[in-house]
Amino acid sequence: MVAPPRHAKVKKGMKKRAATSRTSMKTRVRKITKRRPRSVPKNFQKKKIQEYVKTGIEGLDQLLDKGIPRGSSVIIAGGAGSGKTIMCLQTIYNAAKDGKKVLYMSFEETEERLLDHMKAFGWDVAKLPNRKDFVVKMCSIYDITRLLEAMMAKAEGDLMIDINPIMIPKGFKPDIVVIDSVTAIASAFQGKDTYRSYIENLFRYLQREGVTSFMITETEEVPTVFSPTGVEEFLADGVIVLYSLRKGDIRQNAIEVLKLRGASHMKKVVAMRVVSGVGIEVYPEQEVFGDIK
Amino acid sequence: MPSKILSAIRENQIIVFEISKKNYIEKTYEIIAEVSNKHDNICYVTLNRPYQTMLKDFAAKKIDSGKFTFIDAVSGGGKNSPGVIFVQSPKSLTDISIDMSNLLGKKTESFIFDSLSTLLIYSDSMTSIKFVHSIVSKIRAASKKCIFMSLKEDSGTDMMKDINMFVDKIVPY
Ligand SMILES: Nc1ncnc2c1ncn2[C@@H]1O[C@H](COP(=O)(O)OP(=O)(O)OP(=O)(O)O)[C@@H](O)[C@H]1O
Ligand SMILES: [Mg+2]
DSSP states (O other), X not given: OOOOHHHHHHHHHHHHHHHHOHHHHHHHHHHHHHHOTTTSHHHHHHHHTOOEXXXXXXXXXXXXXXXXXXXXXXXXXXXTTSSHHHHHHHHHHXXXXXXXXXXXXXXXSOHHHHHHHHHHXXXXXXXXXXXXXXXXXXXXXXXXXXXXXXXXHHOOGGGGGGXXXXXXXXXXXXXXXXXXXXXXXXXXXXXXXXXXXXXXXXXXXXXXXXXXXXXXXXXXXXXXXXXXXXXXXXXXXXXXXXXXXXXXXXXXXXXXXXXXXXXXXXXXXXXXXXXXXXXXXXXXXXXXXXXXX | OHHHHHHHHHHOSEEEEEEOGGGHHHHHHHXXXXXXXXXXXXXXXXXXXXXXXXXXXXXXXXXXXXXXXEEESSSOOOOOBTTEEEOSOTTOHHXXXXXXXXXXXXXXXXXXXXXXXXXXXXXXXXXXXXXXXXXXXXXXXXXXXXXXXXXXXXXXXXXXXXXXXXXXXXXXX
């Protein structure tokens, strides 16, 4: 329990309130959730559930200590070829092996390519306990634009939150969603404001549904901003950064858990590799030689 | 002469052998032969000669290559096997460190690092020192041994002065 002081305070407060009346507390939270969905339920859920999602990547799970609090939205930021796609595929494959329902929203690669890519690492979806739990959905930015128009037509302020902003297939209730990538979504928007309300809506929606999400963002090689507008990284509960660092004519991969709300984690940049036939390996004890500029 | 090698290995955990350019190859094989008489599981990190070349030399000199796991940073890649791990370049210090660390947890009794002088050609002095310091700490923590080869001609460099601080003995050879 490496609870920061703020966290501790919240917990104390909750106990007190819970002592007066648990049900009224619930109703109150539900009411607040309706009005301002982001303010209260986070800590409330944390207290109530305390479930953690593991990536199944041993070294990364060590960095993450207990894991990612269930229902968190985590940005996976990194430059081209830094391993974002592989890391997310590996994580959701591991989760699906554990019986979780997972959804991969791809704007960049087709389902066939992704599944082939996975097979090369030995992640064969046909071998999952339930093949139907692993869903890949290919989207185009046109889908998003069309969806947006529908939303705008229907929306009046906050009512926008009633629309499923990422077209989760009907009847499928995923535990984990990967969006590859938020950067691609951002490119579908002309105005910054509409994108912003869309993205806020997206975070809110996933949170309300209790979905743990990984949102891939394409960044600079050594990013200082981790998302298309910089807003996403504040809305997100976590940011994991993947580096592909150049040292002359070679590259070295590294990984850092930059933030993760409501969970303790190691705060350092450590070595990572993409190993043929295995996937991502993270070395929590291995420093990276050469500068991260 | 071999006795000098042997007593240095016996009495120290981390050693640097300083060898002159002139007879570098010959002398390193004398050291390799001595180490392979003493240990059965050795990791040889080569930044100088490719794995294939070394295998031939081992055979010619009747050194049992079966006792060795190579980390080859010269060939520029290749297919790993139980006897060899390929690393992209002598610049790939992080990869070399990961692969050495992985072997620390296994049966490996000693490491031979060939060489500090080559390390310095590919990485700046500060990075090289950090690397050596880090790997020496890990080897010490695991109670294993390590021999670093180095050129006598480099003995006055900043790196060698610094490395002096965290090795047990520097043996001119
Ligand atoms: N089968 C494989 N074996 C080893 N390494 C691989 C393999 N496939 C891919 N890689 C490495 O992984 C990197 C790509 O990983 P990935 O596609 O996950 O990156 P990304 O961050 O999603 O890139 P992009 O920005 O293009 O979407 C490649 O640059 C390559 O170095
Ligand atoms: Mg990708």
